[in-house]
Amino acid sequence: MHETMVAESLLKTISAESTKQNAKPVSAKISCGMLNTVNDEIIRFAFDAIAKGTPCEGMKLEIEHKPIQGKCRNCSETFEFEICRPKCPKCESEQFDLLPDAPLILEEIEFETE
Amino acid sequence: MKKIVDIGKKILIANEEYALKNSQFLAEQKKLCLNMISSPGSGKTTILVRTITELKDKIKIGVIEGDIQTDLDAKRIKATEAPAIQIETGGSCHLSAAQVSNALENLLISTLDLIFIENVGNLVCPSAFELGEWGKIAVLSVAEGDDKPAKYPAIFAKSKVLLINKIDLLEAGTQVDFDIERAKADASKLNKDIAIFPVSARTGKGMAEWYNWLEESVKNIRG
Numbered sequence: 001m002h003e004t005m006v007a008e009s010l011l012k013t014i015s016a017e018s019t020k021q022n023a024k025p026v027s028a029k030i031s032c033g034m035l036n037t038v039n040d041e042i043i044r045f046a047f048d049a050i051a052k053g054t055p056c057e058g059m060k061l062e063i064e065h066k067p068i069q070g071k072c073r074n075c076s077e078t079f080e081f082e083i084c085r086p087k088c089p090k091c092e093s094e095q096f097d098l099l100p101d102a103p104l105i106l107e108e109i110e111f112e113t114e
Numbered sequence: 115m116k117k118i119v120d121i122g123k124k125i126l127i128a129n130e131e132y133a134l135k136n137s138q139f140l141a142e143q144k145k146l147c148l149n150m151i152s153s154p155g156s157g158k159t160t161i162l163v164r165t166i167t168e169l170k171d172k173i174k175i176g177v178i179e180g181d182i183q184t185d186l187d188a189k190r191i192k193a194t195e196a197p198a199i200q201i202e203t204g205g206s207c208h209l210s211a212a213q214v215s216n217a218l219e220n221l222l223i224s225t226l227d228l229i230f231i232e233n234v235g236n237l238v239c240p241s242a243f244e245l246g247e248w249g250k251i252a253v254l255s256v257a258e259g260d261d262k263p264a265k266y267p268a269i270f271a272k273s274k275v276l277l278i279n280k281i282d283l284l285e286a287g288t289q290v291d292f293d294i295e296r297a298k299a300d301a302s303k304l305n306k307d308i309a310i311f312p313v314s315a316r317t318g319k320g321m322a323e324w325y326n327w328l329e330e331s332v333k334n335i336r337g
Contacts, residue, residue: 002206002242002243005126005210006125009125009126009127009128013121013123013125017119021119023117026116035242035267037238037242037268038242073306083264083267086303096306098304101271103124103125103126105122105123105124105125106121106122106123106124106125107120107121107122108119108122109121110116110117110119111116111118111119112115112116112117113115113116113117114115
């Protein structure tokens with residue numbers, strides 16, 4: 001349910017940029033790590049709901065989920081962590097640390113210009 | 115014509131700024147602050163009440179309580195004579211760093227060693243919002259099932275401690291099937307450094323190890 005807060009923050013930033021660019025935003029790219037627990041459908045629903053009647057109405061949101069990386073304590077390999085297979089793919093060790101998760105980022109906005 | 119503008123801005127930056135402010139304030143004051151996260155009904159408040167009462171002569175504890183509605187939890191804490199501030203989120207599924215910042219101003223921090231933030235009962239959303247705490251404490255009660263670390267990895271990956279609560283239910287030989295070893299193994303796969311304490315806040319079993327961990331951590335923060 002915290003997607004509403006994410007959507008509000010997005011709307012605020014995109015609206016400000018839209019005023020600056022004097023152009024209508026048509027789509028935006030967002031990226032986030034696996035542990036940000038953002039659900040695509042819910043964030044789109046929340047964004048659509050609060051964007052009604054603003055220049056952001058009808059915008060498309062593209063959401064990229066970045067996998068979390070693990071670093072092996074045994075062989076130092078860095079790898080994409082998979083929850084179903086919590087092992088280093090190189091040496092099979094279960095001794096690894098999870099690296100910091102990627103934050104939620106508004107990467108870019110696409111505007112329609114005259 | 116279309117035009118793409120690079121932004122590269124953190125979406126939750128407003129929350130992060132407050133979290134940073136809180137953590138700087140707590141570090142200056144040399145106070146330990148722990149953010150407790152769990153599903154509703156796992157026993158967070160019962161754990162706090164017992165901890166406050168049994169550590170009364172050693173550690174001065176204050177609590178920031180987050181709930182969607184009511185000040186029932188703050189009342190339970192205040193009955194122990196520890197200071198408590200209730201935040202009613204009015205529907206929001208997590209506490210924000212701004213709410214905690216406000217609450218910290220209203221707690222008499224100088225009289226305390228340790229501040230617990232009892233987050234809104236929810237195993238998902240609160241894990242995504244830093245509050246400026248030194249560490250997160252995950253609570254999982256045995257009635258919820260031993261598969262929760264695997265199903266809800268975020269909070270277990272980010273916590274310093276996992277309290278497995280209500281172990282008295284297992285000993286009572288009731289209908290609870292909870293494999294403590296499985297829960298421990300799954301949590302440890304996500305987080306090699308997580309300290310795991312099986313406890314019963316009702317009977318007091320296992321609480322001594324948790325208290326040792328708290329005393330050590332308070333000492334380390336005090337420096």
